[in-house]
Structure formats: structure tokens, C-alpha cells
Amino acid sequence: MRARHWFGALAMLVLAWPQGVAADAPSESDTIRTGEYLARAGDCIACHSNPGGQPFAGGRPMPTPFGTLYSSNISPDPEYGIGRWTADQFYTMMHTGRGPDGGLIYPAMPFQAYTKVTREDSDAIFAYLRSVAPAHVPNRQNDLRFPYNNRALIIGWRTLFFQEGAFKPDPTKSAEWNRGAYLVGGLGHCSMCHSPINALGGTSESQAFQGGLIPMQQWYAPALNSNAQAGLGEWSLEDIADLLRKGVSNKGAVYGPMSEVVYNSLQYLTDEDTQAMAVYLKSLGQQAPPAGNATPVPAAESSLLIELGRAVYAAQCASCHGADGRGKPPAYPPLAGNQSIMMQSTVNPIRMVLNGGYPPATQGNPMPYGMPPFAQSLSDDEVAAVVSYIRQAWGNRGDPVTAREANQLRAAPLD
């Protein structure tokens, strides 16, 4: 039953029988709890809050190739937040990317995915957001360069990349698979990062989950539909579920922007929903031909690089990841057979060596082990060498990388 209907029904019941409420209607607090859960599944808090700031107060800068956008206040403050919105207006925004005044919302808000969210779920999220503490914080003007500061351009973007629609279950698949597809494609908005983003800042539905470099952040979101990248088709359901809810698994750990997703969102999902997402994600994985030669390094240079890399690995990496590259999962991820390292895009392995990182602290892994950053202690040549080595050792198949690539990624942003 749609929440707006039962809100109406509830109001009538309360008028008629102040002491009694129909047993089958969810109570308001149940709806708010459901909404909180769904808001976590949608990871609203990540963009609509600043670190150390009030939740849902907005104002978080979102750097884009077109300038900086600032997320909006979605707390129930009547002046600056959504305190005067109706559930209809909230659903319209989620479903069509239009604000209460009919204005077009910048597609940094993932309405391309949220359009699949059901009315019932949208209403529950709205009820939850109405229940949090209001933040009396004005919205900040976006800082977009000409011509992108013209909102009319969103019309063109929408024509190219936005398709309004509801989630359509696949009747040939299990209920579990369909629940996973709904979460991944809707609230999870996984395709926002795990799809190629073109020069217009759009992703097309036909290229969903094909992987892509995340603009500005300079991390590569692997293709979820390729066993040569995320490789989930060859993972066990348990490993996929562990990665999603704990941030670590026997096959590898999350890193980069995915750490945020696990920390703020995925760790809170129920075992059933995590399992459903795992079932769906595993079904996406297709066999893919090995990546082509992206960065040709002359053979003589390559063998020197590998030799240097072997020495760097033995001195800096082997104590945790093992001389055999098998690591000690889940604390120290295996490097042998790890698709993250062999992908055609070399961005992630180079950045992990330069920047290191901690997987997120989660309920299932409250005290993660951290990888040290090596940007200070290794030269560009050494970084290129050790990444080249781990891309080819232990039966791994990846091309060597150049010192130039390592050098360029030293400037990649860390926030």
C-alpha cells in the first residue's frame, strides 16, 4: 500500500477511533525506520552532508569537469530544506529530476537511477528525512563555468541520457535476483560510477556497468559486467556479500570511493538484501577477452622494469602480501589473480601503491588493516616497476606501466 494512502487512512481512523489503529497499517515510526534503511541504501548522507557537519544539511562541494556543484539541504528545515515539500513533490524529484517549482535538477543527483525507486520506498525515505533534525543552513550557489551555468542545458542532457521509468522485474529471474537488480539499479545508483562517462558528463543505459574512470576523483570504477575487471562472475556469493557488507573479502578489499559507499551505505543492508545484490551482481559478470596492450613498453625496458619491481616488491610488499602474492586475506588482500591489479586501466594499482589506504571500518570488520602510502618513499620508476611486476607475477596478466603514468597520478586528488 502506498504510504500517502495509508497516511490518509490513518488520519481518518484517528479521527474516528482515537484509541485504535488498523493492525495491518504500518505505524509512522515503522515507516520512518524503513525510510532510514532505504536512505542508507541510497547513500543520501554521503553527498548531502559535510564531514563533521550536521547530517543532511547539504553544502558538500561536488567538483565536476564543468565546475563545482554544492549539494542541497535535504533536512526538514522549512526555509532551506524540504520542510515544506509534500510526498508528491519528493517522489516527482526522485522520479523525474524536477524540483517542486518544476526546475531541472543537475544530474549529479542520481535521478537517472532513482527514477526506478518505487513510490512506496520514496514515501518512506521522505518520511524519514522529515523526522531528522532540521538544519537551518542556506543552500550554496553552484559555481559552474559558462556555458554550464545555464540550467537550460540540462534539457539537452536529459534528452540524451535520461529515461524516466519504473523498475521492471524480469519474470524469468528469481525474486531474489529482481530485488538485487532493483537495489543495484535504483537506490544503489551503482551505474553512476561503474559506467563510462562521456565528455558531456552522461552515461547511456546501453553502457551501464561497463566501468569507467570517475571524473575528477581519478579512480577507475571497474566494469561490473566483465570478469576481466570486477570479475564478480567468478567470485563466490559469499565473497561478493563480504565485500559489500564488510569492505573486505577473501578475494580483495574495497578502496577509493567504494570505501565511502560501504562505510555509509552497504554495511547497513540486511543479509537478505546483501545476498540479493550479490546474486544479481554475479549474474552480470561475463567472460571477457584479456585486455589489449594499452601502454606499449619496449621489451628490453620492460624486463629491466620487472627486475627492479621484483626487488621493490621483496623489500616493501612481500612481508604482508607474501612472496607468492597470495596475501593473508582478508587482512592482506591477495595480489595473485586479483583482477583489480590486472585491469587495462592501471590507475587503481598505481594509486594504491602511491596513496595506500584503509578499507572502511564496518560492523563486520571494525578494525581494518591499512596499506601504507609509498608516494613519499618510492620514485616514479620504482612505483612503475613494482606495479608492472605485480601485474605479471604469479600468472597475472597485465601490461607494464610507465613512470610517466605513476608521476601523473601523484597529482590525483585525495578527497
Place this chain on the structure above:
Amino acid sequence: MAERVLACAPCHGPQGGGTANPYFPRLSGKPAGYLYNQLVAFQEGRRRYAPMNYLLEFQTPAYLGKMAAWFAAQHPPSPPRPMVAVSDAVLAHGQDLVMHGAPDRGVPPCSGCHGPALTGMEPAIPGLVGLNSQYITAQLGAWRYGTRTAAEPDCMQLVAAHLTEEDVAAVAAWLASRPVPPDATSAPAGTLRMPLVCGSEPQ
């Protein structure tokens, strides 16, 4: 725990004892409350250093507390620090400011809060010995320019604002010249009458 915080080792040393790089501070033996406050400040962006902000972004307060407690409990030997080449007059000015302050300019003595032995006070005031002059200079600068802030009232911001460039160079040089005493433990909480009210240190 040592293995879990290996990510800190390249810059701070395996037990947080410091490294040859003068800009990375020694962590070991500092009060756990101080270390915890710094970890939270890096997480919330009140203290800005991109590699630290990045590493701590998705850790829980409980885990940050465990990290802080572990480093506070370590007491590795202090690595040798390079001598700072300044004149005796500069060192004397630094010593005077650290031990007596400049009351006419509103500068309290460092020893008033950080202790007569400059080994800090529990739970959240750090020791000042065992640090390099570059690190101390950089932190005093960071307070002046707002890239390092603490809980309000941010007493160190007030102190830093009253120091001249010469004061900062002299204080940093003299502090860096001091040996770490054999017993470098911090003074017990509440044993010093602090000249300023500080948001980080309950009084």
C-alpha cells in the same frame, strides 16, 4: 595492533617514534586524548593534510581511539634529531619564551600547559620535546593560517597569533634542541594550573 597501523609507519616510524623526515612528528608516548583529538580533527577536516585526511576518512571513533591508545603506550627510543644552526641569542630568546612567555604581549609560557619538563599533561596536551623544528614551525604557522584548528576555545590559535616570525623560529629551535628526558611521561590530568582555557583539555 602494530600490524593494523603499519599504514602509519612510513612517515611516523613502526612504533610512531618518528623518522628522519623532519615534517612527520613522533606519536609515541603522547597522551592518548591528544592523539585521538588529532585523528578526529583530520577526519573532520579541522586539521588539513591530504594523506592523513584520506587515510582516516572511513574509520570509526572507536577504532581511532584504539589507534591513539596504542601509540600513546609505545616508548621507542627517540631517533637522533639534526642540530638547528641558530645563534645562542636566538636559542636564549626561545628558552625565555618557552619557560616565561611574554606577558606584556599576551604570550603565556609553553611550560604553563605543556609542563615544566615539556612532556605534556594528560589527557590531551602533547609533549613538545622530541619534535623537529620544522614540524613545530609548520604547526604554529598552520594555527595562524587556520589549516589546523582545535575545539573552541582554540587556545593555541590565540597563542600562535601573538607570536612573531622571530618568536616562532626561536621557540622551534630551542624546543628541538632539548633532549627527551628518560621519563617522558605526561603530567597527570589537572596537575598544572593552565594560563588559558582550552577546548581540548577538560579543566
